[in-house]
Amino acid sequence: MSIRTITFDAIVVGGGGAGMRASLQMAQSGFKTALISKVFPTRSHTVSAQGGITCAIASADPNDDWRWHMYDTVKGSDYIGDQDAIEYMCQVGPEAVFELDHMGLPFSRTEEGRIYQRPFGGQSKNFGEGGQAARTCAAADRTGHALLHTLYQQNLKNGTQFYNEWYAAELVKDANENVCGVIAISIETGETVFFKAKATVFATGGSGRIYSSTTNALINTGDGVGMALRAGVPVQDIEMWQFHPTGIAGAGVLVTEGCRGEGGYLINKDGERFMERYAPNAKDLASRDVVARSMMMEILDGRGDGPDGNYVYLKLDHLGEEVLHSRLPGICELAITFAGTDPVKEPIPVVPTCHYMMGGIPTNVHGQALKMSGGHEGEDQIVNGLFAVGEVACVSVHGANRLGGNSLLDLVVFGRAAGLYIEDALRQGMTQYEPSNDDIEAALTRVNRWNDSKGGESVHSLRKELQTTMQNHFGVFRKGDLMEEGVQKLADLRGRIAKAHLDDKSSAFNMARVEALELDNLLEVAEATAIAAYNRTESRGAHSRYDYPDRDDENWLCHSIYDPRTKQLGKREVNFKPKTVETFQPKVRTY
Amino acid sequence: MKVSIYRYNPDTDREPTMKEYEVDTQGKDLMVLDILALVKEQDESLSYRRSCREGVCGSDGMNINGKNGLACITPLSEVAPGVKEGKKPLVLRPLPGLPVIRDLVVDMGVFYEQYEKVQPYLQNQSPAPAIERLQSPEERAKLDGLYECILCACCSTSCPSFWWNPEKFLGPAALLQSYRFLADSRDDATEERLSRLDDPFSLFRCRGIMNCVSVCPKGLNPTRAIGHIRSMLLERGV
Amino acid sequence: MVTSVTSLGRNGLYDWLIQRVSAVVMGVYVIGLLGYLLAHPDLDYGTWAAFMGSLPMQIANTLLLFSVAAHTWVGLWTVTTDYLTRLALGGAATGVRLVAQALIGLLLLVYILWGLLMIWGGA
Numbered sequence: 001m002s003i004r005t006i007t008f009d010a011i012v013v014g015g016g017g018a019g020m021r022a023s024l025q026m027a028q029s030g031f032k033t034a035l036i037s038k039v040f041p042t043r044s045h046t047v048s049a050q051g052g053i054t055c056a057i058a059s060a061d062p063n064d065d066w067r068w069h070m071y072d073t074v075k076g077s078d079y080i081g082d083q084d085a086i087e088y089m090c091q092v093g094p095e096a097v098f099e100l101d102h103m104g105l106p107f108s109r110t111e112e113g114r115i116y117q118r119p120f121g122g123q124s125k126n127f128g129e130g131g132q133a134a135r136t137c138a139a140a141d142r143t144g145h146a147l148l149h150t151l152y153q154q155n156l157k158n159g160t161q162f163y164n165e166w167y168a169a170e171l172v173k174d175a176n177e178n179v180c181g182v183i184a185i186s187i188e189t190g191e192t193v194f195f196k197a198k199a200t201v202f203a204t205g206g207s208g209r210i211y212s213s214t215t216n217a218l219i220n221t222g223d224g225v226g227m228a229l230r231a232g233v234p235v236q237d238i239e240m241w242q243f244h245p246t247g248i249a250g251a252g253v254l255v256t257e258g259c260r261g262e263g264g265y266l267i268n269k270d271g272e273r274f275m276e277r278y279a280p281n282a283k284d285l286a287s288r289d290v291v292a293r294s295m296m297m298e299i300l301d302g303r304g305d306g307p308d309g310n311y312v313y314l315k316l317d318h319l320g321e322e323v324l325h326s327r328l329p330g331i332c333e334l335a336i337t338f339a340g341t342d343p344v345k346e347p348i349p350v351v352p353t354c355h356y357m358m359g360g361i362p363t364n365v366h367g368q369a370l371k372m373s374g375g376h377e378g379e380d381q382i383v384n385g386l387f388a389v390g391e392v393a394c395v396s397v398h399g400a401n402r403l404g405g406n407s408l409l410d411l412v413v414f415g416r417a418a419g420l421y422i423e424d425a426l427r428q429g430m431t432q433y434e435p436s437n438d439d440i441e442a443a444l445t446r447v448n449r450w451n452d453s454k455g456g457e458s459v460h461s462l463r464k465e466l467q468t469t470m471q472n473h474f475g476v477f478r479k480g481d482l483m484e485e486g487v488q489k490l491a492d493l494r495g496r497i498a499k500a501h502l503d504d505k506s507s508a509f510n511m512a513r514v515e516a517l518e519l520d521n522l523l524e525v526a527e528a529t530a531i532a533a534y535n536r537t538e539s540r541g542a543h544s545r546y547d548y549p550d551r552d553d554e555n556w557l558c559h560s561i562y563d564p565r566t567k568q569l570g571k572r573e574v575n576f577k578p579k580t581v582e583t584f585q586p587k588v589r590t591y
Numbered sequence: 592m593k594v595s596i597y598r599y600n601p602d603t604d605r606e607p608t609m610k611e612y613e614v615d616t617q618g619k620d621l622m623v624l625d626i627l628a629l630v631k632e633q634d635e636s637l638s639y640r641r642s643c644r645e646g647v648c649g650s651d652g653m654n655i656n657g658k659n660g661l662a663c664i665t666p667l668s669e670v671a672p673g674v675k676e677g678k679k680p681l682v683l684r685p686l687p688g689l690p691v692i693r694d695l696v697v698d699m700g701v702f703y704e705q706y707e708k709v710q711p712y713l714q715n716q717s718p719a720p721a722i723e724r725l726q727s728p729e730e731r732a733k734l735d736g737l738y739e740c741i742l743c744a745c746c747s748t749s750c751p752s753f754w755w756n757p758e759k760f761l762g763p764a765a766l767l768q769s770y771r772f773l774a775d776s777r778d779d780a781t782e783e784r785l786s787r788l789d790d791p792f793s794l795f796r797c798r799g800i801m802n803c804v805s806v807c808p809k810g811l812n813p814t815r816a817i818g819h820i821r822s823m824l825l826e827r828g829v
Numbered sequence: 830m831v832t833s834v835t836s837l838g839r840n841g842l843y844d845w846l847i848q849r850v851s852a853v854v855m856g857v858y859v860i861g862l863l864g865y866l867l868a869h870p871d872l873d874y875g876t877w878a879a880f881m882g883s884l885p886m887q888i889a890n891t892l893l894l895f896s897v898a899a900h901t902w903v904g905l906w907t908v909t910t911d912y913l914t915r916l917a918l919g920g921a922a923t924g925v926r927l928v929a930q931a932l933i934g935l936l937l938l939v940y941i942l943w944g945l946l947m948i949w950g951g952a
Contacts, residue, residue: 043648101723104713113725153712511638795841
């Protein structure tokens, strides 16, 4: 089978914040750039980000310093965030945020006319010594929406070529494992095309849909991670999944940490503000892993409310109607729609909910994807032609736990950085690797497998089983034997998914085909998560084990690297060498 | 309960049909999107758009028992009396006035083209400062009720003027965005923007029917924005 | 943004203004006339003819005539461009619309000339 080839200088897969920031950078410099997105770009999950973008722009506090932000981020990461990358992000951040304002992002404002900043969890002044900081730049509680629309608008202005509702199915590599582009399917017509480019940028976002309860959009199926793993590219720290403290109980819909930043707090069924016990200083604004664990402990100790005693409450009514309607209007809407409670009058039932994938494709600060010389260990090697930015990437600035408001910053800073790097590389003449027909054929295997399937289990039942397995075996608290069982269940699922059936083979807007292809990716992410979580024998950041309750700096002050070919977990050094500041040495992490 | 869904697959169907499904909600007040997921478990060939499932991405705009809305934030109890109880069927059709690609999926091309025509991006000729462009809270407040648009097309596809002239009348969604930039103190292309709007179609086809206001899932008011633009044009023209 | 138009003002704002100004003229005229009729319950032809033949009324009638014509033209032009379109009628739409608009235009022109004759012809 020969398919159509479309050639670009660079292609970006994914139309969220990171992808559109990268494509904008390249389109501005006049390179032929395509953005392939399985949904119209403003439907990407960035749109759901609420609270804001954390950055030391010195509006709320004129003395604010990006180094303080860096300190918080390193500490938040439980010391496995790469300090050179965190340094870059925090230092370049203000420039990237001001650019967003110049592009038209409608930030909320202070009386001085500057960007409004609110307090978020894990933020401090003066390296943890100066009390709570307010560093998260906000557009009410719709910052992600405002950001995503602004970036789409700028891409329109600068002539990015959009392939909307095209589904990227597989990486295409040459015989030497260099990346040449992707196979993508037009969802509208069913046509399968090879997009050839010198640079392929993955900005496919997260994979929260591996869990049955998640704040993530239905489209967050880990397509980038799946494609990378099938192509033999490793993933890093993939066991690190953030559970956001405040997902609406039952619905899983996110309630921003900004609620607590504005003065809201959590209470158990007795009305007690329990975070005072777990984090006496930061209380409800401790970092997310700490708050989520504390909530789960309350629930497990029988102080949760509801028929099954499985949620606690976020109390906001004391803030008053005016503050809630001006600062948190979206939350008020969501709470009424999905919890049936008006936060002006009653607290919102909340429960820790899968929210963010700290791990992903390992990259350097330019977004270049990395692999290890020995598969799961050895020296870093660049995967030629492949870049990753945003949630799918693991630079790593979030380490074992991401701070609220740092994901939007990650998107724009590293989307921009990758764009700048590729721009420069293209100017100097980047190699276009040429795949053979066999290479293209190999990349089509999976699509053909589904198209030729003739009976077997249905996609939705397998997906449900996978999500339940992840939810039950790899949740907030983890345990060796339970995880071992989970790993086995996933191995069994792998066999069954390989034989699953796609009944609808029609070409026009075949949603079932997309969901089938997504299922393969969910499985890849789930299995990598499971094996990495089982093998990291310590508790750090979001990875919390009953059988290894303590942080083990002697053995695990490092990244984990999962090699999909051998399914082995190796270690990779964390960077402790920032360029302009002293190293932040690991300390006991309290809030 | 009974669900009646507009089905059309260009590969196999000569014309669209309404197909009936039986769904067990266990008496719960589910969202319409949840119902679609249940139907899809029975019949995987049903196609529709969805993403965030919380009313902020704008994917799942559709016509629900005669009224446009987002499936993910429309509970059965709000569709029509009797639907949740199963006394009346839930009737789902694609957004009206746009070509159907398949089932509940419409071709939104012309809707997006109209959006692009209003130059939906900030324009400012003066060099950018080293920090943000300052804007007072009062100036910023003018953008409230405008920037929140999610481009779901519920408004434009419920507007008769847009049905009649989808290529010439910009429609409520695009006009709301047009005003979002006219109202932004950081934008200095007011004259250029206004001069592009003063033909008899682009803006003046708004007849004040206000269907847009009644269906907007975000509670926005495009008719008011259009009124503001008309006032600006009037001030400029006389 | 839409350039090929045959409206009266050839501009949305002016069409819109014409529509409103002419409506005001017609409204004022109707109210004035009603007032006159109420004030003259025993109106006979002679009084009526003299009233209509007076210069102020000749001017008012002329204004009314042009207002009605302009209002009708803008209104019906809009109706034809709403309903007589390619979307509704297919390829023949432009032809049909032009014929309809020409007929409306012609009729209005006849009305104006006829009206002017009536108003000023007797003087």
